[in-house]
Amino acid sequence: MSAFVPSFNHKIIEKKWQDQWYESGVFNAKDFDQRPKYYNLVEFPYPSGAGMHVGHIRAYSSLEVLSRKRRMEGYNVLFPIGFDAFGLPTENYAIKNKVHPRIVTDNNIKVFTEQLKAAGFSFDFSRVVDTTQPDYYRWTQWIFLKMYDQGLVYRSKTFVNFCPDCKVVLSNEESQGGECDRCGNEVVQLKKDVWFLKITEYAAKLLDGLKDLESSSRIHTEQENWIGKSEGAFITFPIADNSHTLSVFTTRPDTIFGATFMVIAPEHPIIDEKASQIKNLDEIRQYQEATKRKTEFERIQLNKDKTGIKIEGLDAINPLTKKPIPIFISDYVVITYGTGAIMAVPGHDERDYEFAKKYQLPIIEVISGGDITEAAYTNTESGMLVNSGFMNGLSVELAKQSIIDYLVKTGIGTASVQFKMKDWAFNRQRYWGEPIPIIYCEDCGVVPVPYEDLPVTLPMVEHFEPTETGESPLAGIEAFTRCVCPKCQKPARRETDTMPQWAGSSWYFLRYMDPFNKHEFASKEKMHYWGKIDWYNGGMEHVTRHLIYSRFWNQFLYDQGLVVHQEPYKKRTAQGLILGEDGEKMSKSRGNIVNPMEIIDEFGADTLRVFILFIGDYEMPTPWNSAGVKGARRFLDKLWRLQEKLVKKDQFTPSLENIIHKTIKGVGEDIEAMKFNTAVSKLMIAVNEATASSEITDKDLETLVLLTYPFAPHISEEIWSNLGHSDSIVLHPWPVYDVSKLIEKQVEIVININGKIRDRMIVDFNTNEETLIDLALSSKKVVDHLAGQKPKKIIVIPNKLVNLVI
RNA sequence: GCCAGUGUGGUGAAAUCGGUAGACACGAUGGACUCAAAAUCCAUUGCCGUUAAAAGCGUGUCGGUUCGAGUCCGACCACUGGUACCA
Structure with a gap:
């Protein structure tokens, strides 16, 4: 026996092995290696000044463990890391402390890299990607221009969410609840020119591609709900004087005989077109103005009661019943979905029911099975059509088919599919982002920057404070905005908006395969070798947005013949959140943040890694326990x-x-x-x-x-x-x-009487049923319990139990 | 409201197929070692009960299916996340 070995000193041995690993490059992936490849991807971090969070450790530990195991199994593993480094927190920090975001970012990345190495992660640090480097965002801009060429980029004037405090325009996702995602202040509505990416054109493909993605049902469901496919029909309702028509989208064309009024969104163009005929135009205009002034927050929180105005002098005709029906405007119908107009069927839609009750409109039952004097009847499984002419007696499903056939035959309508997903607002009035490669020329209009002129680099300036007007800080930098029109060579002006933070992360997984390529975003040969991402792990909070956006970019590139696979990911998983010790979300304000570096210092990286994986089910949220x-x-x-x-x-x-x-x-x-x-x-x-x-x-x-x-x-x-x-x-x-060698020699068997455990015995593995029964019946405890009764039935599960039923 | 997820000891949690509920770990209590402490080791630890045992109770609540339910079915309650009138 050897002499006493002292317990290990983690500081010495962890440093020793980290130096050896990172100096030898043992974890670096080798392009075109003969071994089978395995591509593990974790969501790259935003390098915040606060450094690494225990959440990062949990997020990376799963594929860290898998990567090490795969290497032992003989795979050529690609396990890359990078930094999603554009974004507002850095910009805000830079403004506050008067340091350039470039310097802040470089510092943060340096600290983060050291911390990742101190945790012993086996990333390939030789292909680190940083979205803020011109060599990287050149290709982000390049892909944007490809989309522009394909008509997937457009500019539109709309009301946008504006945070007066941060002086930036926010997407809906960033201003939930009417609050700015970053600073928490109230968001107001501002009219702006906005760039959109036409992600809706890919809605059907994005939904379809999900069947090739291996993931838990909650991830699938969240993506499906975000895309929000609904099948139904467009139906044209004539205006009473036959001068106009009003088209609606409905998922329930079968209920058309019950359509007793129509509702249009306040922004609907027919108001202007028929303004001369509308008798209460003033009242309508007032309602329109009131709607515009409302922020999303007000619409949600304060508008639970339905409001609306009847349009006097304008009636529609129900094309099936041929009866005239009134038209209302109301903000419960939104202009961005369907046609911005609905046929209201109060008997079978809860919102329409509420509206009809308030304005005392007729409610007609067209699906039997409920009690429409009490509530709308919305069950589509068991109801049967009534009061509906040729559809009477049909089930909802058959009636839908029947009415669509009829609508098509008579030219009144067509079958249609609509998606809830909206186009992606793709610009921000910020400094610290990828410049949008567009030039405005007085003669030629909107002109894309030629590919050979990329990248449009961010100027290294001293002032990047926001403007008071909500314009990008770049707007005030003459040297940046002044340029020459690539078409006519006359003086022109650059777009001063930058891209949202989601841009750089929409394709980073492709760059990892070929991070230093100067001629392409990644070579076909390398993308062919590394193929699909075998396993992608990240946060549940990115399952709707980032996952959809990156699948969209990949599908687009696939359609252009620029990538090899239509879907980028084979498998996607999501880790659960680590909460504070108090069971609440970790946050500065609660003071419950755990710093992983302190744990590494005191107990070692190995301890932290083991503990964080041991703490609970990986996919579930769990509180920290020091x-x-x-x-x-x-x-x-x-x-x-x-x-x-x-x-x-x-x-x-x-x-x-x-x-x-x-x-x-x-x-x-x-x-x-x-x-x-x-x-x-x-x-x-x-x-x-x-x-x-x-x-x-x-x-x-x-x-x-x-x-x-x-x-x-x-x-x-x-x-x-x-x-x-x-x-x-x-x-x-x-x-x-x-x-x-897995088989146990002996096993413990429980003896049940009527399902209750009365005794246990140890027997040889695979003891036969007869022997087990004999042994059970001879147990003293069993004999006492039976008290002379004979079992009516005996159930034996070999190696598990004997149950005596009396 | 809708969609998804989760409810198990003092705590974090285990429990392939319906078959020994609480593995593993933390904490706690008692003991060994030590001048003492730390570290380590041993024992106990769901509740109730008992000198000890037995019996009884126990996986959010109520019911059901089954020889047998944490697991399956129905209704309900609570919490967490997502979403916002999507026709």
Whole structure:
């Protein structure tokens, strides 16, 4: 037996192995290598000044473990990292502290990189991507221009969410609840010229592509709901004097006989077109103005009651009943969806019902099964058509078919599919973003920057404070705005808006495959070699936006023949949030933030990694528990101390053989299933058993160390080297288990009487049913309980239980 | 409101197929070692009960299916996230 080995010093060994790994480049992926490839992607971080968060550790640990295991399994693993570094927090910090965002960003990236290395992540640091480098955003601009060429970029004047405090325009996503995402202040409505990407053109394809994406049902559902496909029909309603028509979209064309009025959005163009006929035009105009003034917040919070105005002098005709019906304007109908007009069927739509009750409009039952004097009846499963002419007696499903046939035949309408998803507002009035490569010429109008002139670089200036008008800071920089029209060579002006933060992250996974290419965003050969991303892990909060946006860009590039696969990701998973110890979201204001660097300093990176994976189900949110960190460290100390009673032998200790094989199987399977918490627990059980054993062999310890390596690589490398190996574990194959060694020799069987446990017994594995029954019936406790009664029925589950039913 | 998810000890959590509820870890209590502390080791630890046991109770609530339910079905309650009148 060897002499006492002191418990390990994490500061020394972690530094030692990190230096060795990062200097040797052992984790760098090799293009065109003969080994099979495996591409693991984690969402690249925004390098905030606060540095790394425990959430980052959790987010990266899953594919970190998988990457290390895959390398041991012989794969050429691409596990890249980069920085999504454009964005408002940096800009705000820069303004406040009078430092240029370039300097702030470079600093933050430096700190972040050091921290990622201190945690021992096996990223390929040789292909780091930074979205704020001209070499990178040149291609972001290039893809934007490709979209422009294909008619997927357009400019439109609309009301946008404007934060008077940050002086920036916000997308709907960034101003939820009428509050600015960044500063929390109230958002107002401002009329602006806005660039849009026509993502709606890809709605059907984005929905369709989901079937090739392996992910949990909640991820699928969130994407589906965001795209929001609904099938229905366009129906044309004539205006009573036959001078005009009003087109509606409805998902329930079958209820048309019950359409007793129409509602149009306040912004609907027919108001202006028929203004001369409208008798209460003043009142209508007032309502329109009131709607415009409302922020989204007010519409949501204060407008639970339906409001609306009847348009006097303008009636429509229900094309099926031929009866005249009134037309209302109301802000519960929105101009951006469908046609901005609906046929209201109060009997079978809750919103229409509420409106009809308020304005005392007729409610007609056209689907039987409910009580329309009480509420709208919206069940489409069991109802049957009534009061509906030729559709009477049909189910809703059949009636839909029947009415669409009729509408098409008579030219009144057509079948149609609509999507809830809106086009993507693609500009911000900020400095710290990719300049939009567009030039305005007085003669030629909007002119895209020629491809060969890219990148349009951000000027390195001293003043990047926002303007009072809500224009981009770039607008005040003459040297930037002044340019020459590429078409006519006359003086022209540059677009001064920049792209939203989502831009750079929409294609970064492609750049990783070929990060230094000066001629293309990535070469076809390399994209062909690396193929699809095998596994993509990130936050649940990005499942709707970033995931859809990046799939959109990839699909677009695919359609242009510029990438190899239509869908970029094979599999997508999402980690759960780490909450503060108080169970609340971690935030500065709550003062419950845990700094991972402090844990690394005190307990070591291995401890932090093991603990964060052990803390709970990877996909569920879980509170931080500082006391629990010690448990992870104790486990590593126990593993270390196994070296004290090492026996040189190339065989498993007989009493440990079974548990070791079970652990190889269990840990391997748990990693693949993202059950990292139970994988760690299985390692703990194995180490506990080895600790209890009087001696352990080289082979026992080697195997345990190989299994621990993906979780706690530094200590594993150190023990591995102590065991006399001169090579790194990463070059050593993942252990395999022997199925024949998994079987237990003896098992415990429970004896139930009427499903209640009354006794237990230990028997040989695979003892036959008759023997089990005999043994059960001879148990003293069972005999006492039966008190002479004969079981009516006996259920035997081999190796599990015997249930006596009396 | 709608959609999704989650409710299990003092705490974080386990529990492939419906078959021993609480693995593993934290904490707590008692003990060993120590002048003492830390570290380590041993024992106990769902509740109730008991000298000890037995019995009884127990996976948000109420009901159902089953020989047997944390797991399946129905209704409800609570919490978390997403969304905002999408026709």
